[in-house]
Amino acid sequence: MLREDEKLPFTSHLEELRSRLIKSAFAVGAGFAVCYGFKETLFEILVYPLIRVMPEGGSLIFTGLPEAFFTYLKVSFLAGILLASPVLLYQFWMFVAPGLYKKERHLLGPVIAITSFFFIGGALFGYFVVFPSGFRFLLGFGTDYIRTLPSMREYLDFSTKLMIAFGLVFEMPVLLTFLARLGVTSVDALRRNRRYAVVLSFVVAAFLTPDAVSMLLMAVPLMVLYEVAIVGARLVTRRKPAETQGEKTPA
Numbered sequence: 001m002l003r004e005d006e007k008l009p010f011t012s013h014l015e016e017l018r019s020r021l022i023k024s025a026f027a028v029g030a031g032f033a034v035c036y037g038f039k040e041t042l043f044e045i046l047v048y049p050l051i052r053v054m055p056e057g058g059s060l061i062f063t064g065l066p067e068a069f070f071t072y073l074k075v076s077f078l079a080g081i082l083l084a085s086p087v088l089l090y091q092f093w094m095f096v097a098p099g100l101y102k103k104e105r106h107l108l109g110p111v112i113a114i115t116s117f118f119f120i121g122g123a124l125f126g127y128f129v130v131f132p133s134g135f136r137f138l139l140g141f142g143t144d145y146i147r148t149l150p151s152m153r154e155y156l157d158f159s160t161k162l163m164i165a166f167g168l169v170f171e172m173p174v175l176l177t178f179l180a181r182l183g184v185t186s187v188d189a190l191r192r193n194r195r196y197a198v199v200l201s202f203v204v205a206a207f208l209t210p211d212a213v214s215m216l217l218m219a220v221p222l223m224v225l226y227e228v229a230i231v232g233a234r235l236v237t238r239r240k241p242a243e244t245q246g247e248k249t250p251a
Contacts, residue, residue, distance in 0.1 A: 042076065046159060050159075053139060054139060118170045137213070173225050176229035204219075
């Protein structure tokens with residue numbers, strides 16, 4: 001049975017891609033326009049973990065004349081992408097789905113939802129759990145003659161990079177489950193390497209976090225996520241033999 005995309009010429013795929021990209025760009029532009037109207041509020045939300053632990057009278061600064069303007073533009077753009085993400089995912093789905101078999105089409109939707117859930121969960125974990133303790137530690141280097149004056153641009157770059165890093169790290173269960181599905185690894189291998197995973201969790205946490213408390217707060221969830229990966233690998237490897245047997249059974 002042919003897939004739907006095998007019935008269409010290559011130029012039709014390019015036209016379809018162009019249409020999807022234009023719609024995605026309009027969605028991001030609309031999200032940006034909406035978020036720019038709330039740029040100060042959005043930046044206050046982003047900077048709240050730092051403001052909460054700063055000494056009394058502390059504030060952020062901008063060292064160049066256009067710095068505040070471009071910082072607000074970047075915040076609005078990132079928030080606009082987040083606001084337009086349902087449209088972006090829908091456009092991606094509509095472009096990819098016709099080229100998939102029916103079974104692949106059923107799997108792609110849950111995979112997108114699960115990966116989005118873990119990425120957003122990792123970013124929120126960094127914002128609510130790691131940021132307060134980490135920023136408190138970094139601000140502790142200030143003294144009577146060394147005053148901490150973080151700039152808007154530096155904070156935005158630092159915080160967004162950290163949240164993206166946390167989001168990617170939290171994709172570990174999805175990645176390991178996918179590798180188990182492909183047969184690259186197995187449940188037994190994941191169990192045998194549990195001790196190495198614990199060490200690696202602390203290494204990654206030490207690299208991403210600035211102090212011992214934040215490192216512990218990061219390492220423990222990583223170890224929990226590794227156990228989640230083992231459960232996911234067990235589920236997909238149980239289903240795989242049954243599916244293979246069903247494919248070999250004559251109709």
